Amino acid sequence: MALDLERHREMLRQCSIAAALETVGERWSFLILRGAFNGLQHFEEFQSTLGIARNILSNRLGRLVENGILGREPDPTDRRRVAYRLTDKGLDLLPVLLSLRQWGEKWISALPSNPVLVDRATRRQIAPMAVRDADGRMLTRDELEWLDRSELEA
Amino acid sequence: MALDLERHREMLRQCSIAAALETVGERWSFLILRGAFNGLQHFEEFQSTLGIARNILSNRLGRLVENGILGREPDPTDRRRVAYRLTDKGLDLLPVLLSLRQWGEKWISALPSNPVLVDRATRRQIAPMAVRDADGRMLTRDELEWLDRSELEA
């Protein structure tokens, strides 16, 4: 039992993917974030647009706040209301969200989703998320290789 | 009940994030994929390196195969063995995996993870996953805007 927990924690320390999933990998968490990115802020908004059960929503919002991904700010003009807003840490999940969305669009739904993210200046859609080299050139899969960190160039 | 299911399906059709999560959002699925990207192929390899319960692993591998993310190929030289290998659809999840990993590295574990993905030619690490415009220029958050698809430029 203690062993099992220990093992789990050990993994979390080693693998940032496991660590990330620990905080945003639960069912509904990502969809809540998608909602937040699209402007949802209030409990009832999330509840009605996602159709999620109230107790689960309450639990997930609490965890996202605990983990510093959402901020929880009571509205000073109506003290019943609470605004949940993405923190910098939360906003930084945008590449994950976009990658996942583009993958889903390409391989599953085939229907382009809405709304769409554009460059404010040019009004043109952003590029697909892709692996690039340090100079920003797109890399194909056969140009990539896994390397042990110790063998990295200086 | 039928209503609820219908509503769910409706959402899946509309939102590619929900659709994507339906196939890769279950507990362990992403960690299995991480393993696959790092070269794991066999049941016992996944089981021992991830420490996942055998029945769950069996279930997840099955679902990933069903969804066309992993292929299941019996080894012709040892008919006990089965190789699970990423399909093109699976390999295309690399941006999602890398984004998530980089986010975890930046905001949670703070420890750089291993191994590292490099450009095979230059041996240099790939760039952080970022939102870019159509020409590959990185965009900051305040340069971005959500737009209804109907208002897109031609």
Added chain:
DNA sequence: TGATTAAGTTGCAATGTGCAACCTAGTAGG
């Protein structure tokens, strides 16, 4: 032929999820 290995399956206990009803503080209307 007997031991070992790869890839599962099964039974059961613990945990997580979903629904509906309820609760509480604050606001709005008369």
Added chain:
DNA sequence: CCTACTAGGTTGCACATTGCAACTTAATCA
């Protein structure tokens, strides 16, 4: 100022998912 309503929860209970350990089955090895 008293009643109704609203925002954001909590609670109780049924059902589904997860996790562990033991077992199975087919193939290979000694």
